[in-house]
Amino acid sequence: MEKDDCIPLFETKRMKGRFIYRLFALSIFVSIVLVWVYRAINIPSECGSRLVWMMMFAAELWFGLYWILTQSVRWNKIYRVPFKERLSQRFEEELPCVDVFVCTADPTIEPPIMVINTVLSVMAYDYPPEKLSVYLSDDAGSQITFYALLEASTFSKQWLPYCKKYNVEPRSPAAYFSAFPQKDDADQASEYYLIKNLYADMENRIELASRAGRVSQEAQAGHGGFLNWHSYFSKGDHDTILQILINGDNSDDKDVEGCSLPTLVYLAREKRPRHFHNFKAGAMNALIRVSSEISNAPIILNVDCDMYSNNSQAVRDALCFFMDEKQGNEIAFVQFPQNYENVTKNDLYGNSLLIISQVDFCGIDGHGGPLYVGSGCFHRRETLSGAKYSKEGLAKLTRERAIKFKENIQELEERLKFLANCQFEENTEWGDEIGVKYGCPTEDVISGLSIQCRGWKSAYYNPEKMAFLGVAPTTLDQTLVQQKRWSEGDLQIFISKYSPVWYGVGRIKLGHIMAYCIYCLWSPNCLATIYYCIIPSLHLLKGIPLFPQISSLWFLPFTYVIVAEHIHSLVEFLFSGGTILGWWNDQRMWLYKRQTSYLFALIDTVLKMVGLSTFSFVISDKTTDEDVNLRYKQEIMEFGIPSTMFTILASLAMLNLLCFIWLVKKIVADFGVGYAYEYMILQTLLCGILVAINLPLYNAMFWRKDSGRMPTSVTCKSFFFALSVCTCYAYLY
Numbered sequence: 001m002e003k004d005d006c007i008p009l010f011e012t013k014r015m016k017g018r019f020i021y022r023l024f025a026l027s028i029f030v031s032i033v034l035v036w037v038y039r040a041i042n043i044p045s046e047c048g049s050r051l052v053w054m055m056m057f058a059a060e061l062w063f064g065l066y067w068i069l070t071q072s073v074r075w076n077k078i079y080r081v082p083f084k085e086r087l088s089q090r091f092e093e094e095l096p097c098v099d100v101f102v103c104t105a106d107p108t109i110e111p112p113i114m115v116i117n118t119v120l121s122v123m124a125y126d127y128p129p130e131k132l133s134v135y136l137s138d139d140a141g142s143q144i145t146f147y148a149l150l151e152a153s154t155f156s157k158q159w160l161p162y163c164k165k166y167n168v169e170p171r172s173p174a175a176y177f178s179a180f181p182q183k184d185d186a187d188q189a190s191e192y193y194l195i196k197n198l199y200a201d202m203e204n205r206i207e208l209a210s211r212a213g214r215v216s217q218e219a220q221a222g223h224g225g226f227l228n229w230h231s232y233f234s235k236g237d238h239d240t241i242l243q244i245l246i247n248g249d250n251s252d253d254k255d256v257e258g259c260s261l262p263t264l265v266y267l268a269r270e271k272r273p274r275h276f277h278n279f280k281a282g283a284m285n286a287l288i289r290v291s292s293e294i295s296n297a298p299i300i301l302n303v304d305c306d307m308y309s310n311n312s313q314a315v316r317d318a319l320c321f322f323m324d325e326k327q328g329n330e331i332a333f334v335q336f337p338q339n340y341e342n343v344t345k346n347d348l349y350g351n352s353l354l355i356i357s358q359v360d361f362c363g364i365d366g367h368g369g370p371l372y373v374g375s376g377c378f379h380r381r382e383t384l385s386g387a388k389y390s391k392e393g394l395a396k397l398t399r400e401r402a403i404k405f406k407e408n409i410q411e412l413e414e415r416l417k418f419l420a421n422c423q424f425e426e427n428t429e430w431g432d433e434i435g436v437k438y439g440c441p442t443e444d445v446i447s448g449l450s451i452q453c454r455g456w457k458s459a460y461y462n463p464e465k466m467a468f469l470g471v472a473p474t475t476l477d478q479t480l481v482q483q484k485r486w487s488e489g490d491l492q493i494f495i496s497k498y499s500p501v502w503y504g505v506g507r508i509k510l511g512h513i514m515a516y517c518i519y520c521l522w523s524p525n526c527l528a529t530i531y532y533c534i535i536p537s538l539h540l541l542k543g544i545p546l547f548p549q550i551s552s553l554w555f556l557p558f559t560y561v562i563v564a565e566h567i568h569s570l571v572e573f574l575f576s577g578g579t580i581l582g583w584w585n586d587q588r589m590w591l592y593k594r595q596t597s598y599l600f601a602l603i604d605t606v607l608k609m610v611g612l613s614t615f616s617f618v619i620s621d622k623t624t625d626e627d628v629n630l631r632y633k634q635e636i637m638e639f640g641i642p643s644t645m646f647t648i649l650a651s652l653a654m655l656n657l658l659c660f661i662w663l664v665k666k667i668v669a670d671f672g673v674g675y676a677y678e679y680m681i682l683q684t685l686l687c688g689i690l691v692a693i694n695l696p697l698y699n700a701m702f703w704r705k706d707s708g709r710m711p712t713s714v715t716c717k718s719f720f721f722a723l724s725v726c727t728c729y730a731y732l733y
């Protein structure tokens with residue numbers, strides 16, 4: 001037994017081929033420096049061109065410095081391998097309790113049927129049910145969501161034994177039934193169809209209620225919980241609703257085979273119009289408090305309502321990190337990547353964030369641990385509640401359940417409601433030193449950072465069989481809006497009290513700080529990028545070169561940086577499991593994010609600093625209508641609405657198109673190919689590539705007829721805008 005204890009529960013492997021990569025990175029670095037040198041020693045004397053030149057220099061300084069930041073995550077990548085068998089050999093009898101928090105906020109864009117599929121999938125984890133509790137936080141306080149959860153609690157009595165008996169995966173019924181339309185195994189087949197029908201019936205009832213917008217009187221009469229809605233005025237004005245739907249300790253709450261079920265709790269925290277609710281962070285903190293009085297598990301898993309468990313072993317994987325005798329004690333949270341069920345082959349909107357999940361996070365893990373990015377993260381309860389790291393003070397994970405309530409369930413619910421009331425947090429440290437932090441659109445990232453600054457580590461685990469699958473945005477607009485929230489949140493972290501730069505220094509490693517800065521500085525990237533998309537192309541109009549000529553030696557570092565870095569990024573993308581077209585799409589998305597989301601995030605952050613704007617949280621829509629979804633599946637870009645973001649994208653694309661056409665005309669009519677080739681090859685290439693990458697956009701403006709095309713108003717606006725800029729430049733400047 002003694003010997004056994006020394007075998008670690010997880011292993012950390014380092015990336016191979018580090019030396020070659022470092023050599024390559026060094027060569028890029030040298031070229032970047034040469035680019036800077038070229039800019040510094042060739043500053044023109046004439047005032048106007050000097051300004052243009054200096055701004056090019058500034059943009060390249062930014063790109064170069066930002067590139068250096070991105071090296072932090074490529075320097076020392078690590079991979080984790082947990083050993084579940086060892087965990088089960090050593091700890092099967094004393095596994096810790098786990099609380100799962102599922103958050104939902106809007107029954108129209110987060111359909112209740114989707115929410116309960118997520119709930120059912122986590123209830124069905126391969127884990128002792130008496131040690132598992134699932135809490136659903138409903139920020140809409142929706143009766144329909146409550147009704148759906150009630151249905152789910154009944155259905156779970158069949159679903160859980162079925163999952164365990166046949167060891168099925170995934171354990172979200174919707175995903176399971178759509179992936180396995182038939183069962184041939186005779187034994188399983190009869191049960192399969194029985195359960196499938198049960199599920200279909202339940203789905204029907206929930207859809208009916210959803211469509212009607214209310215729960216039938218009959219159904220309401222069936223459960224006392226609905227009485228809570230008597231004091232409900234609206235989604236933003238109601239008392240706390242707390243219902244324990246399944247009490248795992250109760251001998252009556254058993255599945256059809258007589259086995260225990262996980263505890264299941266519905267919580268809608270109190271909402272009042274005059275009381276700011278702090279979005280998901282507020283919901284998380286209410287959950288932390290309420291759960292502490294019910295199950296008080298030392299490990300907490302947080303998932304968004306669309307992110308169902310795709311791998312019933314993930315809890316055990318996560319526990320290998322926490323329970324390892326040597327290193328587990330310093331790990332505060334274990335983050336899994338966020339994967340999406342609906343990503344198409346070439347991932348048109350770059351939603352899978354492939355490089356972040358396959359490269360960046362492995363690199364950050366080598367510096368002290370990944371960011372907490374919300375969904376798919378396991379926490380130690382004590383760190384979430386603010387504890388400093390100290391090996392001695394660490395609570396044993398395998399302790400008994402801390403609270404064993406004696407009163408009956410109704411009394412308990414009444415007693416605990418105040419924990420989720422608006423007033424509870426007044427004059428407390430909640431949202432600041434305790435719990436998830438408030439005031440930042442990426443509350444999770446800032447909370448994770450402050451945990452790491454208190455001395456804790458985190459771990460990143462990316463299992464082959466994806467642990468969680470969610471719903472990615474299916475339109476360009478949704479992706480850009482989501483990216484705006486993220487980049488804005490991360491920029492606010494940068495300028496906050498908890499900035500990785502000033503707060504992190506001395507608390508976390510330099511590499512770690514740099515890695516955080518990659519995300520915190522997403523947003524300011526917009527300036528250099530937009531400059532690069534406009535100015536060099538405009539200068540083609542007058543034939544003014546801004547880059548070295550092909551005959552100059554300075555041409556080499558520029559070309560090397562551009563070509564080598566792009567080849568590297570393509571190779572990295574392919575190695576991470578992407579396709580060539582996927583890479584091209586990803587490049588386009590980075591361009592579009594920088595031209596719109598990041599720009600808006602930057603502007604909003606500045607406005608907030610001067611007090612002209614307040615913080616909002618646009619919840620991602622998890623539904624799509626049919627023809628939008630059809631186009632999404634065919635990887636056709638979705639525009640369709642006259643958004644300001646699209647006007648910017650279209651204007652920049654149009655500007656480059658006009659410049660490019662002008663250049664072609666000049667070459668054909670007057671100067672011949674040599675003109676562009678000798679003097680302005682890099683500039684021509686830049687403009688040409690911008691045109692090429694924007695092809696889907698031109699298509700949406702000029703050819704497409706479907707409802708996802710670019711609205712005519714946007715096309716016209718962008719055309720006149722681009723034309724006037726080009727004309728002004730060509731004739732006035």
Ligand SMILES: O=c1ccn([C@@H]2O[C@H](COP(=O)(O)OP(=O)(O)O[C@H]3O[C@H](CO)[C@@H](O)[C@H](O)[C@H]3O)[C@@H](O)[C@H]2O)c(=O)[nH]1
Pocket residue numbers: 103104105106110137139278279280283303304305306338373374375441442443444482485486617618619620621
């Ligand atoms: O007032 C609110 C607003 C949102 N949510 C929930 O928060 C989750 C995330 O919201 P979503 O609109 O899906 O945002 P995403 O951008 O898709 O989510 C990512 O980004 C968030 C931070 O911006 C993280 O919190 C998430 O975990 C992460 O998956 C969802 O379950 C919502 O129901 C609430 O509970 N209350």
Ligand SMILES: [Mn+2]
Pocket residue numbers: 304306470471620
């Ligand atoms: Mn989401």
